Amino acid sequence: xxxxxxxxxxxxxxxxxxxxxxAADPTLYAAEPVxxxxxxxxxxxxxxxxxxxxxxxxxxxxxxxxxxxxxxxxRGYNVLHPMGWDAFGLPAENAALKNNTPPREWTQxxxxxxxxxxxxxxxxxxxxxxxxxxxxxxxxWNQWFFLRMYEKGLVYRKKSKVNWCPECATVLxxxxxxxxxxxxxxxxxxxQRDLVQWFFRITAYAQELLDGLxxxxxxxxxxxxxxxxWIGRSEGTEVDFFLAEExxxxxxxxxxxxxxxxxxxxxxxxxxxxxxxxxATSVQLAPQHALVAQFTAADPALKAxxxxxxxxxxKAREAGDLGAIEKxxxxxxxxxxxxxxxxxxxIWVANYILADYGTGAIMSVPAHDERDxxxxxxxxxxxxxxxRPEDATLAVVLPFISEDGVLVNSGQYDGxxxxxxxxxxxxxxxxxxxxxxxxxFRLKDWGVSRQRYWGTPIPMIHxxxxxxxxxxxxQLPVVLPAQIEITQQGGSPLSRVPEFVNVTCPxxxxxxxxxxxxxxxxxxSSWYFYRYTDAKNSNAPFDPKIAQYWFPIDQYIGGVEHxxxxxxxxxxxxxxxxxxxxxVNDEPAQRLFTQGMVIKDGAKMSKSKGNVVSPDDMVARYxxxxxxxxxxxxxxxxxxxxxxEDGVAGVSRFLARVWRLATKYAxxxxxxxxxxxxxxxxxxxxxxxxxxxxxxxxxxxxxxRWHFNTCVAAIMELVxxxxxxxxxxxxxxxxxxxxxxxxxSLVLLLAPFAPHLAAELWETLGEEGNVLRASWPASDxxxxxxxxxxxxxxxxxxxxxxxxxxxxxxxxxxxxxxxxDEKVQSRTTGKTVVKVIVVPRKLVNLVVK
Ligand SMILES: [Zn+2]
Ligand SMILES: [Zn+2]
Numbered sequence: 085x086x087x088x089x090x091x092x093x094x095x096x097x098x099x100x101x102x103x104x105x106x107a108a109d110p111t112l113y114a115a116e117p118v119x120x121x122x123x124x125x126x127x128x129x130x131x132x133x134x135x136x137x138x139x140x141x142x143x144x145x146x147x148x149x150x151x152x153x154x155x156x157x158x159r160g161y162n163v164l165h166p167m168g169w170d171a172f173g174l175p176a177e178n179a180a181l182k183n184n185t186p187p188r189e190w191t192q193x194x195x196x197x198x199x200x201x202x203x204x205x206x207x208x209x210x211x212x213x214x215x216x217x218x219x220x221x222x223x224x225w226n227q228w229f230f231l232r233m234y235e236k237g238l239v240y241r242k243k244s245k246v247n248w249c250p251e252c253a254t255v256l257x258x259x260x261x262x263x264x265x266x267x268x269x270x271x272x273x274x275x276q277r278d279l280v281q282w283f284f285r286i287t288a289y290a291q292e293l294l295d296g297l298x299x300x301x302x303x304x305x306x307x308x309x310x311x312x313x314w315i316g317r318s319e320g321t322e323v324d325f326f327l328a329e330e331x332x333x334x335x336x337x338x339x340x341x342x343x344x345x346x347x348x349x350x351x352x353x354x355x356x357x358x359x360x361x362x363x364a365t366s367v368q369l370a371p372q373h374a375l376v377a378q379f380t381a382a383d384p385a386l387k388a389x390x391x392x393x394x395x396x397x398x399k400a401r402e403a404g405d406l407g408a409i410e411k412x413x414x415x416x417x418x419x420x421x422x423x424x425x426x427x428x429x430x431i432w433v434a435n436y437i438l439a440d441y442g443t444g445a446i447m448s449v450p451a452h453d454e455r456d457x458x459x460x461x462x463x464x465x466x467x468x469x470x471x472r473p474e475d476a477t478l479a480v481v482l483p484f485i486s487e488d489g490v491l492v493n494s495g496q497y498d499g500x501x502x503x504x505x506x507x508x509x510x511x512x513x514x515x516x517x518x519x520x521x522x523x524x525f526r527l528k529d530w531g532v533s534r535q536r537y538w539g540t541p542i543p544m545i546h547x548x549x550x551x552x553x554x555x556x557x558x559q560l561p562v563v564l565p566a567q568i569e570i571t572q573q574g575g576s577p578l579s580r581v582p583e584f585v586n587v588t589c590p591x592x593x594x595x596x597x598x599x600x601x602x603x604x605x606x607x608x609s610s611w612y613f614y615r616y617t618d619a620k621n622s623n624a625p626f627d628p629k630i631a632q633y634w635f636p637i638d639q640y641i642g643g644v645e646h647x648x649x650x651x652x653x654x655x656x657x658x659x660x661x662x663x664x665x666x667x668v669n670d671e672p673a674q675r676l677f678t679q680g681m682v683i684k685d686g687a688k689m690s691k692s693k694g695n696v697v698s699p700d701d702m703v704a705r706y707x708x709x710x711x712x713x714x715x716x717x718x719x720x721x722x723x724x725x726x727x728x729e730d731g732v733a734g735v736s737r738f739l740a741r742v743w744r745l746a747t748k749y750a751x752x753x754x755x756x757x758x759x760x761x762x763x764x765x766x767x768x769x770x771x772x773x774x775x776x777x778x779x780x781x782x783x784x785x786x787x788x789r790w791h792f793n794t795c796v797a798a799i800m801e802l803v804x805x806x807x808x809x810x811x812x813x814x815x816x817x818x819x820x821x822x823x824x825x826x827x828x829s830l831v832l833l834l835a836p837f838a839p840h841l842a843a844e845l846w847e848t849l850g851e852e853g854n855v856l857r858a859s860w861p862a863s864d865x866x867x868x869x870x871x872x873x874x875x876x877x878x879x880x881x882x883x884x885x886x887x888x889x890x891x892x893x894x895x896x897x898x899x900x901x902x903x904x905d906e907k908v909q910s911r912t913t914g915k916t917v918v919k920v921i922v923v924p925r926k927l928v929n930l931v932v933k
Contacts, residue, residue: 093740095707099840103206112854113208115164118633122162126634127153128613128673130642130650131168131215135175136194138201140682140689140715140727141643143699147712148679148721148792149641150207151836155786157208158835158860164634165208166616168215169195172223172539172605174252174268180570187538188566191218201699205708206839208856213619217608218538222615224561225625226607227543229657231554232664234544238285241552245440246531248277254535255281257604258528260649264401276398282542282601284530286656290315292670293527293655302675304722307647314648316526320356321510322443323519325367325420327351327375328428351375351420351431354442354524357452357487358513359505362494363470364447365460367420368413368432371397372439375431379416389414393435400435411436411459422447423518424509425495434459442524450483457483470494471502530653532604537570537577539602547589547596556590562598576600609650610657613637613672628666640673647678677790680724682715689727697727709838710736716837717796735796739841742803742834746827746845749813753827754850756820764867767812768822771805772867775829778802780863782833792837799833806830824849829861877902877928879911887928895922902928 106112116122129149132142153165169191176187183190195216202209215222233239247256249266260267261274286293294315297308327349351367369376371393380387393412400409413434420431429447436455437446450460450467460467471489472480487502497505513519533542541562543555555562565584570577578584578600589596611625617634618626642650658672681688684695702711714735719725764772782795806826812818827849835842835855846855874886875898885907889898899920902908912932919931 093736093743093841095709095736095739095840096704098844099204099206099708102840102843103203105843106206106208107203109854110212112856113165113210114212115210116162118630120162122160124164124634124638125153125156125161126164126637127156127639128164128166128616128637128641130640130646131170131609131612132198133173133175134169134171134191134194134198136197138198138205138699140697140699143205143711144682144715144721144725145641145643145679146202146205146207147715148677148790149639150712150839151716151792152639152641152786153208154836154839154856155860157856158832158858160859164213164616165210166213166215166613166619167202167207167209167211168612168616169198169217170605170609170612171195171216171218172602172608174254174536174538176218176538177536177570186566187570188218204703205699205712208839213616215612215615215619217605217612220561220563221622222612223540223608225611225615226540226603227555227560227562228557228625229611229660230543230603230607231557233284233660234554236660236663238288238660239282240285240529241280241282243278243280244283244531245276246279246281247274248279249274252536255279255531255533257531257606257649276401279533281531281533282599284532284656286530286653287525287527289656289659290317290525290527291523292659293652296655296671300671300676303673304644304676304678307644307651307676307678310647311652314527314652318356318524318526320354320522320524321358321506321513321519322352322354322522323358323361323447323513324350324352324423325429325447326423327431328419328421349375350518351445352443352519353445353447354522355447355449357449357502357506358509358519359487359491359500359502360449360452360470361422361424361447361509362491362497363449363451363468364422364429365450365466365468366430366432366448368434368437368446368448368459369416370437370439370444371433371435373433373437373444376416376433379418386414386416390433393433396435397438406436406438409436411455411462413459413463415463423513423516430465432463440528441526452483452485454483454485468493474501530604530656532607533601534604535576536602537564537568539605540607541578541584542599542601542603544599545587545589545596546599547592547594549594550589550591550596553589553591553596559590564602576602578602606649606653610653611661613640613654614661614667625666631667632669635667635669636671637673639675639677641677641679643681644678651676675788677721679721680719682725682727684727686726697729702729702732706732706736707739707840709841710739713739713796713837716792718793720793721790738800738803739838741807742830743841743845745803745807746831746848749823749827750845750848750850752820753824756824757850759821761821761825762819764819764822766817767809768818769867771809771818771826772822773870774802774805775826776863776865776868778833779829779861780865780868783860783863786836796837799830799837802830802833831855832858832861873925875902875926875928877905877908877930879908879930879932881929884908884911891925895924898922898924898928902930 127149129145153163156163171191176191179185179190180187230239247261249256249269249272251269251272252266256266264273266272266274294317297311300308371390376390380390396412400406413432416431416433418431419428421428448456450456451469452471470491470493471484472492473489489502491497491500491505510521541564543562545553545555547553565581568577568581585597587596587598614626614631618630621627654672661667687693689696710732714732717735718731778798781798785791785795831842831845842855870891872888873891875889876883877885877887885905887901887905889901899922915932917930917932921929
């Protein structure tokens, strides 16, 4: 019993001891200067919001990044592995309301608490480069970028319909509306309001943001697909229909009289199928279209009907299923003429036409569009087929959507293929100035105004004489006032702080007012990773030379929930910074990894479900190494992980076995230092082979496969195999230098996953210096090679025997060995072997009759 007590793995003693030592060495996790001559590796986990508590999702995210960083350090890279705080945002204001704590104090206390948790987990961050986005030394550069973008025409202000969350009492970006509700308040429906807002012109980069996705081969395909859909590019044609005179019957057919009609009101429609335009049987306007207001001005009955459509659209938008809206429309009694044939078609207003997509007007071609067909059938509008399949004998069911066809009922264009017709009709529209080829994006400009306190003040001044005036660079940062009453009512809290609002106009010296909106917090996270490279710079956001060395990020790791918001904004910001001449990379991150969620009992951990597991509890019970290693072991990193406390306990027991094994044989290993190892044979060959296979596997995984769960499993197998030979090891049957190599390499393999235990055992084995500075073990391919393989032999699909073959045995040799096997012989006597299938190294199957 006494002996067992002596050999007790005690993470509660080991881990704090190493954390203290690590904290005392500021160079341990520090990136080296650009001039160090080593290859660089920038590994980054998404920075957290300082809520005050790490959750298991964080632990998983950071365990992946930390394992990778440690591995790269051991591979000899100059590693940048920073951490920071996405520290602006609404919860700080809510807390201020609730507890009367100023947002800054609340935030800083939370940061301190989470930093302690991170340190207790033993995560290897370079705290010298810490970035806290709510501090003026950071957000002054948000303001600086805002001004540079304003100068380039990438920032503008306009009145627009905005998403308004009544709970947040602020505007939300389109990206922050999820199924019609606020992204922070899952049950609060977002309202539409008209407000003057600041926008970033992200659409100026729409095409480049889309094209760039093709080159991001190190990003998950699902993220690229989500971004492609979000950007939503459609190629098509804009065409003007002309508002027909109100007096009916004067309109002549044909295209000849357009010249006289040049004064006519144009209704510009967007279509992806201009080849079907001869089949247009109505023009449909969004209820908010400017013409509709003209029509309804003198027609109260029509106005009431249109208002009804607007209401339906608003409800559908709020419910988040605009695409599934039940289609309703109203005929306006007005007509438009088709520019290609002068044909009059009725003008309708419809609730499924969106004012902010394309031109807010479409031509309706029921014969060749699903939605138009549905609408025409409902309202009894004519359906005219103008495309038929190339093979004219084929029967056609309308709507016929395919673009593999030729034009019919289309005058002089009959017989052209759809593609030819699109090109031809675009040319004519351009020639006669009634349209043009057009690319339309779903992506909208990024609304960044927030009527909040806890964000970056927008560095603009409103002067009655000069209009909008930039805050001069030398007056940055525009600092948030420290003391402020937060009520979350009645617009921007900053507007109620006269000392903040009232300012001298930098242009005319007269009295002026500051902008009181603050910036969306996604501005903060759009470029924070550049600041890490030069976090203390007070003259610039960062030194371009240093950023050029570190960028792009080699590996970025975070949740897939950021696929659209953060990851599109930060790609946009990178392109803007490049065009400002600050950086040379087009994209922020070479590779992106999105880890799965941590769930418990089949559901996402949440307070309301009562299934939250606290990292502190796990660390207290099993140690940081066990909690971290379990979070890597329990599931492939890209899948959801169902948290099982039994599993953590199991990993902890495994680490205890490693500790006992290494402690027991440490004296033998220490004594073997400097001894010449003999060529391994017998048991030592078997164990070293297993070791080198394990090294090869884990090395490969770190190079991109990232099956860390199977890496941990492989280490467990290796330890099992060594332990199974405990009696022989104790009896001295394995030479001491082999024991040294086994234990030393085992500790190195564990170092990325269980850094405290690895550090402790490294010392136990008598090694000098920090294990992080030791070289990652190299796998000896000769040693790793199996010299024999066991190949199963089947007869008619049933396993009969196993033959042992050299790894490089030929197919012929394997076949011969299988046929010569006694069991196979006895079962094939008197029968015919019809076929022998050999899967090299894997299997032999005999088909016997
Ligand atoms: Zn909200
Ligand atoms: Zn002025």
